[in-house]
Amino acid sequence: MTTKTPQTIREQCKKAYDASKLLISLNTQEKNELLLKMAQSLVDSCSIILQENENDLVEGKKKGTSDYLLDRLKLDATRVAGIADSIRTISTLDDPIGEVMSEWTRPNGLNISKIRVPLGVIGIIYEARPNVTADATSLAFKTGNSIVLRGSSSAYRSNKAIVEALKAPLIESGFNSDCIQLLEDTTREGVKYFVKMNDYISLIIPRGGASLIQSVLKEASVPTVETGVGNCHVYVDKDANLEKAKAIVFNSKTHRPSVCNSCESLVIHKEIADVFLPDTIEELQKAGVEIHGCKITQSLGKNILEASDEDWGQEYLDLTISIKVVASPEEAIEHISKYGTYHSEAIVTENTQTSDIFIKQIDASAVLVNASTRFTDGGEFGFGAEIGISTQKLHARGPMGLPEITSYKYIVKGTGQIRS
Amino acid sequence: MTTKTPQTIREQCKKAYDASKLLISLNTQEKNELLLKMAQSLVDSCSIILQENENDLVEGKKKGTSDYLLDRLKLDATRVAGIADSIRTISTLDDPIGEVMSEWTRPNGLNISKIRVPLGVIGIIYEARPNVTADATSLAFKTGNSIVLRGSSSAYRSNKAIVEALKAPLIESGFNSDCIQLLEDTTREGVKYFVKMNDYISLIIPRGGASLIQSVLKEASVPTVETGVGNCHVYVDKDANLEKAKAIVFNSKTHRPSVCNSCESLVIHKEIADVFLPDTIEELQKAGVEIHGCKITQSLGKNILEASDEDWGQEYLDLTISIKVVASPEEAIEHISKYGTYHSEAIVTENTQTSDIFIKQIDASAVLVNASTRFTDGGEFGFGAEIGISTQKLHARGPMGLPEITSYKYIVKGTGQIRS
Numbered sequence: 013m014t015t016k017t018p019q020t021i022r023e024q025c026k027k028a029y030d031a032s033k034l035l036i037s038l039n040t041q042e043k044n045e046l047l048l049k050m051a052q053s054l055v056d057s058c059s060i061i062l063q064e065n066e067n068d069l070v071e072g073k074k075k076g077t078s079d080y081l082l083d084r085l086k087l088d089a090t091r092v093a094g095i096a097d098s099i100r101t102i103s104t105l106d107d108p109i110g111e112v113m114s115e116w117t118r119p120n121g122l123n124i125s126k127i128r129v130p131l132g133v134i135g136i137i138y139e140a141r142p143n144v145t146a147d148a149t150s151l152a153f154k155t156g157n158s159i160v161l162r163g164s165s166s167a168y169r170s171n172k173a174i175v176e177a178l179k180a181p182l183i184e185s186g187f188n189s190d191c192i193q194l195l196e197d198t199t200r201e202g203v204k205y206f207v208k209m210n211d212y213i214s215l216i217i218p219r220g221g222a223s224l225i226q227s228v229l230k231e232a233s234v235p236t237v238e239t240g241v242g243n244c245h246v247y248v249d250k251d252a253n254l255e256k257a258k259a260i261v262f263n264s265k266t267h268r269p270s271v272c273n274s275c276e277s278l279v280i281h282k283e284i285a286d287v288f289l290p291d292t293i294e295e296l297q298k299a300g301v302e303i304h305g306c307k308i309t310q311s312l313g314k315n316i317l318e319a320s321d322e323d324w325g326q327e328y329l330d331l332t333i334s335i336k337v338v339a340s341p342e343e344a345i346e347h348i349s350k351y352g353t354y355h356s357e358a359i360v361t362e363n364t365q366t367s368d369i370f371i372k373q374i375d376a377s378a379v380l381v382n383a384s385t386r387f388t389d390g391g392e393f394g395f396g397a398e399i400g401i402s403t404q405k406l407h408a409r410g411p412m413g414l415p416e417i418t419s420y421k422y423i424v425k426g427t428g429q430i431r432s
Numbered sequence: 433m434t435t436k437t438p439q440t441i442r443e444q445c446k447k448a449y450d451a452s453k454l455l456i457s458l459n460t461q462e463k464n465e466l467l468l469k470m471a472q473s474l475v476d477s478c479s480i481i482l483q484e485n486e487n488d489l490v491e492g493k494k495k496g497t498s499d500y501l502l503d504r505l506k507l508d509a510t511r512v513a514g515i516a517d518s519i520r521t522i523s524t525l526d527d528p529i530g531e532v533m534s535e536w537t538r539p540n541g542l543n544i545s546k547i548r549v550p551l552g553v554i555g556i557i558y559e560a561r562p563n564v565t566a567d568a569t570s571l572a573f574k575t576g577n578s579i580v581l582r583g584s585s586s587a588y589r590s591n592k593a594i595v596e597a598l599k600a601p602l603i604e605s606g607f608n609s610d611c612i613q614l615l616e617d618t619t620r621e622g623v624k625y626f627v628k629m630n631d632y633i634s635l636i637i638p639r640g641g642a643s644l645i646q647s648v649l650k651e652a653s654v655p656t657v658e659t660g661v662g663n664c665h666v667y668v669d670k671d672a673n674l675e676k677a678k679a680i681v682f683n684s685k686t687h688r689p690s691v692c693n694s695c696e697s698l699v700i701h702k703e704i705a706d707v708f709l710p711d712t713i714e715e716l717q718k719a720g721v722e723i724h725g726c727k728i729t730q731s732l733g734k735n736i737l738e739a740s741d742e743d744w745g746q747e748y749l750d751l752t753i754s755i756k757v758v759a760s761p762e763e764a765i766e767h768i769s770k771y772g773t774y775h776s777e778a779i780v781t782e783n784t785q786t787s788d789i790f791i792k793q794i795d796a797s798a799v800l801v802n803a804s805t806r807f808t809d810g811g812e813f814g815f816g817a818e819i820g821i822s823t824q825k826l827h828a829r830g831p832m833g834l835p836e837i838t839s840y841k842y843i844v845k846g847t848g849q850i851r852s
Contacts, residue, residue, distance in 0.1 A: 033769075036792060118814055122803060131825050132795070210649075214825045229630075233649055235656075235826040256848035263850035349453075371843055372456060375552070383542060383846030392851070393842070394538055405551050405634045405839035406655040407827040419825035422813070423791055426803030428676035430683035431812070 018205040022212075024193045028133045028158035029212035031190035035130065035156045038187075040107040047103035047150055049181035051096040054146065057177035058092045064169040065142065072140075072166050085140045085167055095143050095174075098397070099150045105396045108415045109156050123425040130156035131419050135216040136399075137203060137228055140164040144219060145171045149178050149192055151399050155417050158191040160213065162206055165198035207232035215407075215417070219400050222327065237408055239400035242272035242355035243327045244385045247344045247370070248288060249361035250281040256382055257360040258292050263384040264358065266299050270329050272401060273356050273388045277324065277334045279344045285337045286312060296333065305335040324351040341366050345373050352376060354403045356388040377403055377410035438625040442632075444613045448553045448578035449632035451610035455550065455576045458607075460527040467523035467570055469601035471516040474566065477597035478512045484589040485562065492586050505560045505587055515563050515594075518817070519570040525816045528835045529576050543845040550576035551839050555636040556819075557623060557648055560584040564639060565591045569598050569612055571819050575837050578611040580633065582626055585618035627652035635827075635837070639820055642747065657828055659820035662692035662775035663747045664805045667764045667790070668708060669781035670701035676802060677780040678712050683804040684778065686719050690749050692821060693776050693808045697744065697754045699764045705757045706732060716753065725755040744771040761786050765793050772796060774823045776808040797823060797830035 038046075054061070065087040072082055108128050115125040134157045138144045145161055152159035163171040175194045182189035195206065207216055207228055216236045218228035229236055246264050248257045264275030280288060285308060293303055293313035303309070304319040316335075323334040324347070338344045341359075348357055358380040359370040367381045378388040388411060390398025395413030402408045408416035458466075474481070485507040492502050528548050535545040554577045558564045565581055572579035583591040595614045602609035615626065627636055627648055636656045638648035649656055666684050668677045684695030700708060705728060713723055713733035723729070724739040736755075743754040744767070758764045761779075768777055778800040779790040787801045798808040808831060810818025815833030822828045828836035 033793075116814065118812070122807060122812075124813060129795075229653055235824065237826075253848065259848060259850050267851050373453075375549075376841065378842040378844055380844040381846060382848050383844055384850045386851040387542060387844055387846075387849065388842070392538070392542075393544060394536065404655060406657075409839055410842050419829055421796065422798040422808070422830050424798055424800040424803055424807055426801060426807075428673065428679060428802050429807065430679050430804045431687050431806040 018197075018202070021195060021197050021202055021205050022209065024195060025133065025160055025206070025209045025212040027190040028160050028193045031188050032130065032132045032158040034188050035153075035158065035191055038156065040109075043107065043154055043156070044103040046181055046185065046187070047099055047153060049185075050150065050153075050178045051099040051103070053177045053180045054092060054096045054099070054174065057173065057180075058089055061092055061170065061173040061177065062087060062089070064173040068167055068169045075166075077166065081140060081166075085142065085170070087142055087170060091143070095146045098147060102150045102154050102397050105154065105414060107154065108418050113420055120429055121427060122429055125423045126420050127423055128415070128418050129421050131214040131417060133158040133160060133213045134417060135160045135162065135206065135209070135213045135234065137162045137206070137216065137218045137220070137224065138164070139220040139224065140167040142167050142170040142174055145174045145194070146178060147397075148399060149175070151397055151414065151417060153191065155414050157417060158193070160193045160195060160206070162195045162203060163198070168198055203228070204231045207234055207236075210234050214419070217400055235407070237400065237402050237412070238404040239402055239412075240272045241327055241353045241403060242274070242401075243276050243325065243351060243353045244273060244356045244358070245277045245279050245348045245352060246275050246358045246360065246385060247279040247341070247348065248281065248284065249341060249344075249359060249363065249366055250283040251363035251366060252284065252360040253362055254284065254288055257288065258295070260358065260360055260382070260384050261292060262295060262299070264386055265296060265301060265333050266331065267384070267386050269331050272327075273385050274329070275333065275358070275385050276326060276328050277336065277351070279336050279338055279347055281341070281344070282308065282337050282339055285309075289313065289335070293335075300331045302332040303335060304332065306337055308337040309335040327353070341369060345370060348374060354405075355401065356380060356385045358383065358385050377401065438617075438622070441615060441617050441622055441625050442629065444615060445553065445580055445626070445629045445632040447610040448580050448613045451608050452550065452552045452576075452578040454608050455573075455578065455611055458576065460529075463527065463574055463576070464523040466601055466605065466607070467519055467573060470570065470573075470598045471519040471523075473597045473600045474512060474516045474519070474594065477593065477600075478509055481512055481590065481593040481597065482507060482509065484593040488587055488589045495586075497586065501560060501586075505562065505590070507562055507590060511563070515566045518567060522570045522574050522817050525574065525834060527574065528838050533840055540849055541847060542849055545843045546840050547843055548835070548838050548840050551634040551837060553578040553580060553633045554837060555580045555582065555626065555629070555633045555654065557582045557626070557636065557638045557640070557644065558584070559640040559644065560587040562587050562590040562594055565594045565614070566598060567817075568819060569595070571817055571834065571837060573611065575834055577837060578613070580613045580615060580626070582615045582623065583618070588618055623648070624651050627654055627656075630654050634839070637820055655827070657820070657822050657832070658824040659822055659832075660692045661747055661773045661823060662694070662821075663696050663745065663771060663773045664693060664776045664778070665697045665699050665768045665772060666695050666778045666780065666805060667699040667761070667768065668701065668704065669761060669764075669779060669783065669786055670703040671783035671786060672704065672780040673782055674704065674708055677708065678715070680778065680780055680802070680804050681712060682715060682719070684806055685716065685721060685753050686751065687804070687806050689751050692747075693805050694749070695753065695778070695805050696746060696748050697756065697771070699756050699758055699767055701761070701764070702728065702757050702759055705729075709733065709755070713755075720751045722752040723755060724752065726757055728757040729755040747773070761789060765790060768794060775821065776800060776805045778803065778805050797821065
């Protein structure tokens with residue numbers, strides 16, 4: 013939690029950059045072996061990590077940090093073991109580096125291939141979740157990237173202990189451990205400086221709440237990938253199977269309300285509203301969900317607050333849902349296009365003509381048909397790991413796995429060709 | 433060349449954004465037919481375009497614009513016909529939109545596909561080259577993207593005439609022509625406002641000199657793709673075929689010195705310097721090339737200026753070259769890594785072990801073996817078109833063709849799946 017000068021940030025970024033050149037020399041097997049050793053080192057360092065985590069928690073309590081935030085910060089032996097397991101999983105995934113993405117020969121005999129390469133240095137700015145420290149580091153290491161971690165000051169001791177455990181096997185094997193950098197400067201001013209390190213950093217990923225992401229995007233000159241804000245809708249069409257619809261709405265809303273792929277708003281066709289809503293509203297309310305609805309919705313249940321314009325644009329991240337009755341799929345698409353955040357949007361319908369229009373017209377990283385919004389996830393997509401869910405269109409969209417934190421280069425092989 | 437308020441910029445960007453939703457409804461055949469009509473319309477409007485171009489030229493001369501810049505600005509009937517031909521070529525290229533990039537089924541039965549979609553709205557900021565107006569517009573249209581053109585004030589009349597010609601077939605066929613916007617505001621202040629239109633623009637591509645690009649990158653909050661600065665090297669290894677090497681150096685330097693993929697610096701192994709350099713230097717000098725060299729280079733030719741540190745980092749874009757003698761391929765790689773701009777780097781060698789090391793360690797969008805740096809080009813790569821050459825690692829690297837100005841989305845089809 014030390015405050016350092018901008019110079020320190022530049023130095024740490026440069027170290028990461030220089031070390032990224034060395035990472036290129038590691039082959040897949042070497043990287044995997046080191047990852048397994050990192051996992052073991054975390055387990056071996058568990059007591060130190062928990063002690064430092066306890067120090068963070070004590071300080072956090074002193075400062076009046078909310079129980080919710082303290083809970084996210086808190087580690088125990090099971091959580092540390094879980095983090096180590098994630099690293100082991102990453103070691104088993106296919107290594108994207110070196111993949112020949114395409115290859116062709118030109119009429120003049122030039123052979124051109126497009127090869128997957130590391131990005132170089134990835135920066136990540138995140139909140140007080142110590143598991144992100146290990147996740148991001150191991151994903152970067154697997155893809156041959158250096159990482160610069162800018163964690164929250166309230167988790168600095170935990171992060172430092174984790175980073176030291178992860179670095180230990182590199183140091184032991186005589187490999188330069190500068191490819192893992194935890195920024196010592198955890199000030200807000202420091203972030204502004206960090207996101208302008210274009211000389212050294214190829215990509216910055218902000219992970220956290222909307223305000224963190226927006227402030228990073230505003231300040232950054234390093235390319236960023238915007239992650240995470242999800243005002244996700246489920247649209248229940250008049251041709252929906254209502255049993256499926258009820259299960260999908262319930263699951264999308266209540267399975268884990270605090271995450272970005274949970275449903276924040278139910279949009280429903282007026283022809284089935286009076287059949288579908290009364291039961292669904294009751295069931296949601298039984299599960300503790302607060303309902304904000306349009307006028308028709310209010311007439312179909314009890315204790316329903318009137319939804320304001322603000323509700324339609326709201327990412328509650330909580331047991332709250334807004335409900336809007338619409339006259340047609342077109343109106344649903346219009347409503348979702350107005351208030352959605354390009355994350356995940358679901359339709360429930362048995363009518364493929366309607367779902368095809370929805371798929372085509374909805375602009376989102378994932379469009380789901382007859383499935384819970386909760387499936388927009390690296391693990392559920394089968395990527396084995398996830399560094400975030402991109403809600404932008406450039407570089408990567410949706411769940412980002414290993415290939416999404418790589419770049420490519422073209423290799424052009426000739427026999428003396430010149431341009432005429 | 434009117435100066436408008438920021439509000440006008442926002443309105444034009446919003447129009448482009450709204451129109452981008454309509455572009456999704458056009459199929460490949462419809463887009464191609466409209467492109468052919470745009471090409472014809474350009475030819476039909478040739479006299480108006482040339483007249484407006486003449487107006488721009490007269491104004492430019494009054495303002496004392498250099499002959500070089502006036503030459504880039506100047507159009508004639510042959511150039512206009514060439515621009516129209518480029519559009520016809522773009523109409524024949526494969527349409528990337530709708531391509532199923534990958535598809536798989538999860539154990540729970542969810543079918544996931546990754547589908548190529550338009551980015552939405554592309555912004556382009558460029559200098560006084562009216563051909564870019566038509567090129568960028570047709571590439572965007574082919575990929576279902578709206579375009580917002582921010583051309584130079586000195587080409588405003590030419591650009592406006594071209595844009596009107598391109599819009600005419602859309603208007604005639606009853607299609608909304610707002611997908612093509614030429615910013616009426618061509619002030620410097622306007623650019624600062626334009627590059628922050630995140631609500632409407634998905635990607636901004638700055639095309640022009642280093643200072644234009646740097647100022648855009650500094651101000652932009654919209655994601656950008658950095659294009660064009662190329663301090664490209666040719667390294668002639670001790671195991672080079674010297675005939676090939678001479679031809680490649682000569683071609684890379686003199687074929688078209690003003691473009692980004694031309695060679696700015698020759699790096700040569702000391703063991704062959706005294707055999708290779710005297711002839712090569714003489715031949716380059718005969719072609720009008722000015723030589724800036726290290727001490728050894730100076731001893732091997734006449735009229736060679738001493739190269740300063742500034743020379744090694746210089747993109748001359750002219751008939752000038754720097755020459756550096758090195759002791760090993762490793763030193764060559766180190767030198768190129770220090771001064772290169774991640775664009776195109778070539779090695780000339782018959783030793784595949786050496787070229788493999790060079791390929792692996794050089795960080796550039798294209799690494800060329802025994803071929804001229806001039807081959808880093810969308811046309812030469814077989815892409816059929818090019819919107820720029822990216823020197824960044826995110827999203828797109830190297831020559832950018834049609835797929836590089838698209839995004840993708842995931843379609844998840846289920847039968848009622850929920851997460852447990």
